[in-house]
Amino acid sequence: MYHLSSHHFVTAMSAENPPAVAAESGDVLLVETMDCFGNRFYRTEQQEGEPAADNPATGPILIRQAERGDTLKVDILKINIASQAVIEQIAGKGCLGKLVEEDAFKIVPVEQGHVRLGDLDIAVRPMIGVIGTATPECTSTLTPGAHGGNMDCSNITEGATVYLPVLEDGGYLALGDLHAVMADGEIGYSGAEVCGSVLLRVTVLKHVCLQYPVVKEGAYYYFIASADSLDEAAEKASIQLAEYLTEYGGMTSSEAVMALNLIGSLGICQAVNPQKTVKLQIHESWLKHRFLVACSV
Numbered sequence: 573m574y575h576l577s578s579h580h581f582v583t584a585m586s587a588e589n590p591p592a593v594a595a596e597s598g599d600v601l602l603v604e605t606m607d608c609f610g611n612r613f614y615r616t617e618q619q620e621g622e623p624a625a626d627n628p629a630t631g632p633i634l635i636r637q638a639e640r641g642d643t644l645k646v647d648i649l650k651i652n653i654a655s656q657a658v659i660e661q662i663a664g665k666g667c668l669g670k671l672v673e674e675d676a677f678k679i680v681p682v683e684q685g686h687v688r689l690g691d692l693d694i695a696v697r698p699m700i701g702v703i704g705t706a707t708p709e710c711t712s713t714l715t716p717g718a719h720g721g722n723m724d725c726s727n728i729t730e731g732a733t734v735y736l737p738v739l740e741d742g743g744y745l746a747l748g749d750l751h752a753v754m755a756d757g758e759i760g761y762s763g764a765e766v767c768g769s770v771l772l773r774v775t776v777l778k779h780v781c782l783q784y785p786v787v788k789e790g791a792y793y794y795f796i797a798s799a800d801s802l803d804e805a806a807e808k809a810s811i812q813l814a815e816y817l818t819e820y821g822g823m824t825s826s827e828a829v830m831a832l833n834l835i836g837s838l839g840i841c842q843a844v845n846p847q848k849t850v851k852l853q854i855h856e857s858w859l860k861h862r863f864l865v866a867c868s869v
């Protein structure tokens with residue numbers, strides 16, 4: 573098993589970054605991650621002078637078998653989080669930015685499965701904010717897109733599987749921005765930001781071509797799309813799922829449109845990043861076609 577330290581991080585998803593490790597399809601890796609502030613609230617004296625990275629993602633992990641046009645399947649086997657997290661507010665940022673008079677942050681304890689925020693005890697639900705592959709245009713780790721990235725999808729939890737389009741040979745997976753817990757939308761511009769580590773398995777699915785990321789959590793698939801607005805993102809996610817139902821599910825386009833009114837549930841991942849991200853949820857029982865059979869292997 574590989575063990576990747578969070579010192580190997582990137583701030584852009586690019587195949588120009590030297591790989592932190594070269595893995596094989598099927599390998600298991602333990603990946604340490606800094607929080608989205610580059611751990612700047614917990615720096616040692618020695619580190620004081622070093623610039624803190626913004627939204628660092630550990631990696632990239634090159635996967636030898638991955639070629640452009642494949643899909644990278646990432647099984648999230650375990651998420652370990654630190655015993656303290658940071659919650660931040662920034663004037664003008666997020667859906668609540670107009671209420672923020674002064675930038676502020678709080679370091680909060682994460683104990684016995686709960687985040688303690690003042691008098692509130694909030695159950696943890698550890699998730700990965702940033703996970704993605706390299707893009708030809710060298711996308712910042714702050715921006716989500718077809719490669720994944722800063723999707724802030726609360727369903728990327730322990731036990732979930734993330735399917736990512738491979739846009740560059742080798743894949744160049746990188747991940748970070750763990751949250752002890754985050755509600756859908758991330759409306760105040762911050763989850764309970766936490767450093768930690770993720771145990772994961774990477775598998776290359778040859779000739780399975782995805783337009784956008786897909787997440788599987790429990791019995792549900794989430795078709796993820798990001799765009800300048802939530803409206804556009806909703807349209808992209810909906811069209812992708814409708815196309816799968818017509819291409820592999822034996823439905824006509826009209827049948828897929830009508831069915832998705834009843835079985836496709838739209839939700840918000842985040843409404844605060846440079847591109848907004850939505851998820852279209854569908855129960856696995858509706859997707860028994862070839863694409864997802866290949867993915868579930």
Ligand code: CA
Pocket residue numbers: 608701702722724749
């Ligand atoms: Ca994030």
Ligand code: ZN
Pocket residue numbers: 608701749750751762763765
């Ligand atoms: Zn975050």
